[in-house]
Amino acid sequence: SSPLFLQKGACVWVPDPEAVWVSAQLLQDFKPGDGLLLLKLGDVQHPVSVPSDLPPLGNPDILEGENDLTSLSFLHEPAVLHNLRVRFLDYNSIYTYCGIVLVAINPYEQLPIYGEEVVDAYSGQDMADMEPHIFSVAEEAYRTMIREKKNQSIIISGESGSGKTVSAKFTMRYFAVVGGASQQTSVEERVLATNPIMEAIGNAKTTRNDNSSRFGKYIEIGFGHQGNIIGANMRTYLLEKSRVVFQAQEERNYHIFYQLCASCDLPEMKGLKLDAAEQFRYTNQGGRTWIPGTEDALELERVRNAFTVLGKGSWPHGGAVSHLSRAGLCVSLQGEDLSLLLFSKLLGVERAQMAHWLCHRRLAVAGETLVKPMSGQQASEARDALAKHVYGQLFSWTVGQLNAALRAQRGAPVSFIGVLDIYGFETFDRNSFEQFCINYANEKLQQQFNLHVFQLEQEEYVREGLPWSRIEFSDNQPCIALIEGPLGLLDLLDEECRMPKGSDESWARKLYDQHLNHHPSPHFSKPRMSSTAFIVSHFADTVRTRPIRMPGGALSLSGLNSSIPNGSLRSGKRAHREHKLTVGFQKSPQRTFRVLLQIVKVLTLYTPHSDFEERVTLNFIRTVQRLLKERADGQPRQLLLDVHRFFPVTFSYQPPPLLRADQLTIPDSLKVSFLRRV
Ligand SMILES: Nc1ncnc2c1ncn2[C@@H]1O[C@H](COP(=O)(O)OP(=O)(O)OP(=O)(O)O)[C@@H](O)[C@H]1O
Secondary structure, three states: OOOOOEOOOOEEEEEEOOOEEEEEEEOOOEOOOOOEEEEEEOOEEEEEEOOOOOOOEOOOHHHOOOOEHHHOOOOOHHHHHHHHHHHHHHOOOOEEEEOOEEEEOOOOOOOOOOOHHHHHHHOOOOHHHOOOOHHHHHHHHHHHHHHHOOOEEEEEOOOOOOOHHHHHHHHHHHHHHHOOOOOOOOHHHHHHHHHHHHHHHHEEOOOOOOOEEOOEEEEEEEEOOOOOEEEEEEEEEOOOOHHHHOOOOOOOOEHHHHHHHHOOOOHHHHHHOOOOHHHOHHHHOOOOOOOOOOOHHHHHHHHHHHHHHOOOOOHHHHOHHHHHHHHHHHOOOOOOOHHHHHHHHHHOOOHHHHHHHHHEEEEEEOOEEEEEEOOHHHHHHHHHHHHHHHHHHHHHHHHHHHHHHHOOOOOOOOEEEEEEEOOOOOOOOOEOHHHHHHHHHHHHHHHHHHHHHHHHHHHHHHHOOOOOOOOOOOOOHHHHHHHHOOOOHHHHHHHHHHOOOOOHHHHHHHHHHHHHHHOOOOOEEOOOOOOOOEEEEOOOOEEEEOOOEOHHHOEOOHHHHHOOHHHOOOOHHHHHHHHHHHHHHHHOHHHHHHHHHHHHHHHHOEEOOOHHHHHHHHHHHHHHHHHHHHHHHOOHHHHHHHHHHHOOOHHHOOOOOOEEOOOOOOOHHHHHHHHHHO
16 A cells, blocks of 8 residues: 655556556655655656545665565565566566466577476476476476375466466476376377477467467366376367468468478379468468468478377378368369369269258248258358367367376376466457457456455464454455346356347347346446447457357357448448548548558458559559558548548448358459459
8 A cells, every 4th residue: 555655765556558557756745635746757757646645656666676465565566677677678577476476478589498408407396496487387287286285276367478378388298207207209209299380280379479379278288197298188178160261361270280281292192282371262262371480291200290199190191170171271162173073072972962051941830841042241251160069079089099008097186287378358449259258258267367366365374373464355256246147148148049030139238127127237247339249348448349240150259240330231231330430530530540451351352443543552552551551650630631641532432232251153263363462
């Protein structure tokens, strides 16, 4: 808590638009009721009015660079950031403790701190005696498991690209060394061999991370009586299946597709009749299909070697992955299409049947079964749904195969250490069902953390009669109840999926009725401008979600839909509304950027009707892209003016009922060339 009086010379932190927080010094004593602080910021005197709270106070110099944040006298955002920064820049240390939590900063360079000699140095040592390190956390889990014969878990969380997977791999490597056996292709080697395989089928290039895990993973490493690894088991969560059929600009599909395409000339791959990744819609939507510094063909080699270590025979033997790649790459609805032929052949289904059921659906009406042709839009969605399903099944199948290879051979493990590597909390401009699930998972993890760190700890103090004044912590149960409780978001979603004519609108209406009108929840609200979106106030942030459903009740995932505002540009009325919004956003530059980006994204998905239209569209996209790049120097309003100057029709551009690129009437060749040129 803040002291009541501050002496001249005391340090405080003040918010800064550039540096986030800057340190300032008090130029005169301050006492409650003064209402004004006189600060020295750099060389400038700065009177700051104090409405209610004092600014966060600076810590004494002696605590600068402490290796445990809990030893700071004042623990608040600026103190945490400053301490981490000092440790990173001045002490070259990427790790800092915060009690039992290890905070890691991604150095984005190889540091010489993970060698065997470092493992040896941490092995057998107490956490409190050692500098913070991921090995120290692993050692603590290992020792506690052995000493107390209790299973342990390490939870690794953080935003995309923060280093979760790398950290998980280091903990696994640590266990492999300290719990290792001597024989070749031992189980710890097999545990490590799962990494390249899982990365090939579950990781992809995103704009934030060239090797981003698009699934959550929990691996339980089982130990025997002697503390040696005897088996492992892996569970996966929330694979981002939408990526199989759609990739945003600069992103890629799962690595395995590109690895197979890059190896298509190998004799054993010939039967798959693959081609360059640029040739397939499911692999070329992000633009560039290669990652600088990565050789996809070599990566496939690593994957195949890993399969060998796991005793799963040669790669083509794990042939279903190849099938799926083909499924992902080739599903197409043109009847005579070679891709459809290959896809059907590889999956072992009859081509004519496949073509028929991709374009028709069965309806049960009054006890009778009718077969109805689907629209082009529906059929392409059905094709995408099939590709996602095949990939999802194959992913689960592969995990099952790996688990079989990791299963303990001699007796059951006596204890285990679990390592959870899962997406951190996510909020984007447009959040879909995936973000909703990820944030729900994080809400549950946070609850677990609260329970562990605050509640159980305090209960133990009280039980042992230690003098202790209870610390209040914010309990996130109400937010969890909103999601998973009776008549909660998931309950109502289930109900909506069972309705024959369920829709986003009607689901959202039910949510508003229940959580705004009948039983208002402080964690739920409705955005002003939408009747399909809702806002959940999570512990970390408020997130606006707009799920869009696919036919058949399956919720669509972010990808494709996130690029199409409301999925509705073909509706003139809605297009007009988007247009009005755009103009309305002029007062809010940040939103304007987002809308411009959105327009660019949408336009890249559209097929122009004429050369002229294509030229106009491309011109617009290039102009906006260039200006968006230039906006880095923070001239948002200028950007808006520039857009008008360079491209005066921007905001009066009323798209005629344009066709989406994936509509069937448009030949693939045109789509590919258009997308490539964009
Ligand atoms: N400790 C580290 N030392 C060196 N480089 C690191 C370290 N941690 C992460 N990196 C670098 O950062 C990149 C991203 O890390 P990683 O893939 O582990 O992130 P992530 O949090 O798992 O991201 P995502 O959620 O997207 O999967 C790595 O490929 C690596 O180059």
